[in-house]
Amino acid sequence: MGDLLRVIKDDGSTDPELDPELSPSDAVRLYRLMLMERILDTRMLALQRQGRIGFYGPSVGQEATIVAPALALDAGDWVFPQYREPGAALARGMPLLDLVNQFMGNAADAVHGRQMPCHYVFRAGNYMSISSCVGTQIPLAVGAAWAAKIRGDRIVTLAFFGDGGTSTSDFHVGMNFAGAFHTPTVFVCNNNQWAISLPVARQTASETIAQKALAYGFDGVRVDGNDALAVYRAARDAVKKARAGGGPTLLECVTYRIGPHSSSDDPSRYRDEKEVERWRLRDPLTVYRRYLKHLRIWTEEFEENIEKAIGDEITEAVRLAEVNPPPPIESLFGDVYAEMPPHLEEELEDLKRVRGR
Ligand SMILES: Cc1ncc(C[n+]2csc(CCOP(=O)(O)OP(=O)(O)O)c2C)c(N)n1
Ligand SMILES: [Mg+2]
Incomplete structure (x- = not known):
């Protein structure tokens, strides 16, 4: 359980036993969503610094752990997010403009500016509204899965949370209930090594987070969270198992929060930049590009085109969102x-x- 599940090798080839064998269009879709999340982060942080949005929580370095699990779900499944997964909402079909409207809290925002920026909801994609309170989404995901089981709906629920989230009572309640009631739930822990300024070593005495699943009577899998194919493979297997009545799974996606916790945080005050540089070498986009190159999909021209298309899409969404007035006082x-x-x-x-x- 201590070993990390990896699929993409250093030369971009894949482990044939584990390769989920995505079609070329699905392979590109996964890349595009990860790149969208990366570029969106840069642009939204810039808007925050210009005072055009109030707050932002970037996810640089975690794109694989965010997008790949969402792509492993069916349309009728449910996502109970943390607050760092815009790529998962987009993967569920949320229009980019809806997301930007929420960041701006304007009249077109589905929650009428009542939530903090980055606390979006996408009802049509079964993407639950986000609560700032760490861990609260975990028992909700389990409860919804249990309800589905009682009703005979063959759906799966997926909860995202961080390493810090595993210290909450909600995590333990949710995991215990899921194990005891054998609910169709996939727990995705984005272990990005930090909970704001607290390192994961101070969070738990367990050697791994995945091993906590054992105590609750189900499988825990430790995945290289910067290898999108490994995350996808592990999530797809867990979803399939849950749908077939095999119960819950905990995935620990080992990754790193390259950026600040949020636009209000300065990580240079509590961590060594050398640690960040080491993790940058395993940037999930670089790892995935090697795989696309191996498939003969990735070229510099491909990259230029896709970056330009994403950039234009964001520019247009921001333009349209900024035309919207604030929510009416009523x-x-x-x-x-x-x-x-x-x-x-x-x-x-x-x-x-x-x-x-
Ligand atoms: C119950 C609760 N306690 C404290 C906070 C303040 N808080 C917001 S985010 C955060 C860190 C969470 O870390 P982690 O779960 O690892 O997620 P990450 O931000 O690293 O993605 C804390 C302590 C909160 N929002 N809710
Ligand atoms: Mg964390």
């Missing part, structure tokens, strides 16, 4: 009662008067 009072009660009507009138309209 939206503060909405979505609680079917009809607004008189005391809220009065408050709304007061608010309008104070605001001068």
Whole structure:
């Protein structure tokens, strides 16, 4: 269990026993989503620095652990995300513009600007709304899986969480319940080595996170989280097993948070830049490019075209999102009662008067 599951070899060839044998178009789709997440991060952080969005949590270095599990699901399955997985939402079909509207909290944002930026929801893709409270999505994923099992729906639920999330009581409650009730749940732990400024060695005395699954009576798999094919393979196997009634699986995707925890964090205050440089050598995009090159898909021209197309898509989404006004003031009072009660009507009138309209 201590060994890491790897599929892509250093020369870009793959382990024939483990290769999930993606079609060329699926192989490109996986790359495009990872690259989209990378470029989106750079652009959104820049917008945050310019004061055009309030806050942002980048995921540089973790793209494989985010996109590959989402691609292993069927359309009817459910995702219970943490807060660092925009690539998974896009993989579930969320339009980029919806995502950017949420980052800006404007009138077109599905949650009317009530959530922090990066706390999106995509109902049509069964992508649950995000809670900032670490770990709370884990029992929700298990509960939804249990409900599906009782109803006889052959769906799978997938929960994303971090290494820090494994220290919450919600993690242990969820894992225990999933094991005892044999729920169709896939737990994806993005072990990016840090929970803001706390290193994983201070998080747990266990040698690995994957081994925690043993105590709850199901399989734990330790995956090279920077090898997208390994993550995809492990997630696909876990999803298949869950759907066939084989119960839950915990995947520990070993990766690294290259960037800051969020736009409000300065990691130079608590970690050595040399550690970051070491991990940069195993950038998941570089690893995957070697594989695409081996398949004779990747060329410099391919890269230029795809980067330009993604860049243009983001520019257009930002342009359209910035045209949207802020949410109307009435939206503060909405979505609680079917009809607004008189005391809220009065408050709304007061608010309008104070605001001068
Ligand atoms: C219950 C709870 N405790 C503390 C926090 C503050 N907090 C936000 S993110 C975070 C770190 C989480 O680390 P990890 O689970 O490893 O996820 P990562 O950010 O590394 O992806 C903390 C402590 C919180 N949001 N919720
Ligand atoms: Mg972490």
